[in-house]
Amino acid sequence: MKQFEANFDGLVGPTHNYAGLSFGNVASYSNAAQASNPKAAAKQGLQKAKALADLGMIQGMLAPQERPDLYTLRRIGFSGTDAEVLQKASQQAPALLNACCSASSMWTANAATVSPSADTRDGKVHFTPANLVDKLHRSIEPITTGNILKATFNNERYFKHHQHLPEHASFGDEGAANHTRLCADYGQAGVELFVYGQSATNPNAPKPAKYPARQTLEASQAIARLHQLEDESCVFIQQNPDVIDQGVFHNDVISVGNQNVLFYHEQAFIDTETKFAEIRNKMNTEVHFIKVATEQVSIDDAVRSYLFNTQIITLPNGEMAIVAPTNCQENPAVFAYLNELVTLGTPIKQVHYFDVKQSMQNGGGPACLRLRVAMNEQEIAAVNQHTLMNDALFNRLNLWVDKHYRDTLTVADLADPQLIIESRTALDELTQILKLGSVYQFQK
Known part of the structure; x- marks a missing residue:
């Protein structure tokens, strides 16, 4: 049976903006308060996804989340009509409003960690949504992320969905942005490389001094257990704290892998040679370690x-x-x-x-925009087919963006009650296009 790696890209949401919410992400901070273009951002993402499909890749799309997140704003004490909740939040706690309007779910490399059936003991594809506890604007995503993943990979015979890890800093989990799978072929058992920033339970372990280490060893180990991975299928390697302090907030800003290739900067990791030797010992094929020197x-x-x-x-x-x-x-x-x-x-x-400059200005490149899912033919057939990119879906989504998205959005616009109506109308139509059912709070 043939095996493939599919890429599922995040659709950029209607509230795409530059509020500078991500401490440790240089691009996010440096472009704070600029006006964004949600329509251009969504179209740039769609163009990249369609181009990969045209190259012969299996390409899917994951829906954005409901924003502004009035459910969270009400949980933290803002009451009244939708418009009143927005007004009160913008006056009393604008930073909280900004967090509840973020379109950060577009970066689906942080949506979840995925282990293919070739690696897992039960022979299913496993998904664990990232809890993203380090950043408020992302910590409100996991439940809806899980709903969207279940609506996309919606066959229990082939797919196993886990709850996100406990919402505590000890289990800080940022998803596939800190996870790479190496293998000879997508359908063969591989080695899953879990990259972490610090050990939460070892106060003497190395950790960055300036910026937070968002992924913990404990979170990575928990996911390996949940996904039923054998010890010989896992390597845990620590990211260099010094590069985290230079703006490398996720591993996918300093290394990326595919099949038997690991492309990395020489400063990416701690104890590099020992861990690379472990990878070689656990792999059944030659591994190409492509090092980029600082010079x-x-x-x-x-x-x-x-x-x-x-x-x-x-x-x-x-x-x-x-x-x-x-x-x-x-x-x-x-x-x-x-x-x-x-x-x-x-x-x-x-x-x-x-x-993809609209995304780049907020700190997310091509790899941030996609979640990789290795699957065989039967598993691909079991995916919600309405989410897979083709000419018809590309055209329909572009028309949808033209209909619902603004050309310009500033941080001040996030308090506009009309933005709620625009966003909900767009997402309600999108659930029909992608056949997602009721995955959003406002649909409950």
Whole structure:
């Protein structure tokens, strides 16, 4: 049975804005208070997704979440009509309103951790939504994320859905942004590489000094247990605290893997050689460790261009390609490196550039926008087929965006009661397009 890796991209929501909510994310902070373009952001994401489908990849879409999140605002004491809740929040606690309007669910690399059936003892694809406890605006996502995942991967014979981990800093979990699977082939048992920022239960363990380490070892270990992974299928490796303090808030800002390739910056990890030896011992095939030296690309250039927040995909012809933001073309050191990379004889033979600047300005590149799910033919057939990208869905979603999204949105606009109506109307129609059922709070 053939095996594939599908990419499920997050649809950018109607409230896409630049409120600068993510401490430790350099791009998010540096672009705070700029006006955003939700319509352009959604169309950029759709264009990238459609281009991958046109390359022969299996490409799906995951719905955005309901924003403004009036349910959370009411939980924390704001009352009255919807318009009154927005008005009171904007006057009394604007930072909380901003958090409850974030469109951050677009970055589905943080939606969940996924283990394919080839790795799990029960032979099912396992999903655990990330709890995202480190950031308020993301910590309100997991329940709806779980609902959307269940509506997308909606066959219990093939898919196992777990509740997100306990909402405590000891189990800080940021999803697939800190998880990479290495394998000879998508359908063969592989090695799941769990990258963590610190051990929550060891006060003497290394940790960053300036920015938070969002993923804990304890969370990664818990997910491995939930997903029924054997010890020989897991490697736990710590991210270098020094690079976290330089703006590398997730592992996918400093390394990315695909099949038997791990593409990484030389400063990415602690105890690199020992852990790489463990990977080699647990793999049944040659592993290509492609190291980018600091003298080739600095940490600053890597963060600004998102060289490692790229997708590495295996095309139908067997060649690997990098899907990169156009920011990589605009950075001389990074562009020169990528031009050289495709000549070095590694499995990576091509680079495809896409404009996702609306996302990049908020701190998310191509890899942030997608959740990878390795599946066989039967599992793909069991997916909600209305969520899979094709010409008809692409055209319909573009028309949907044109109908419902604004061209400009400022932080001040988040208090506009009309935004609630626009967002709910858009999401109500989207649930019908993608056949999602009642996944949102306002539909209860």
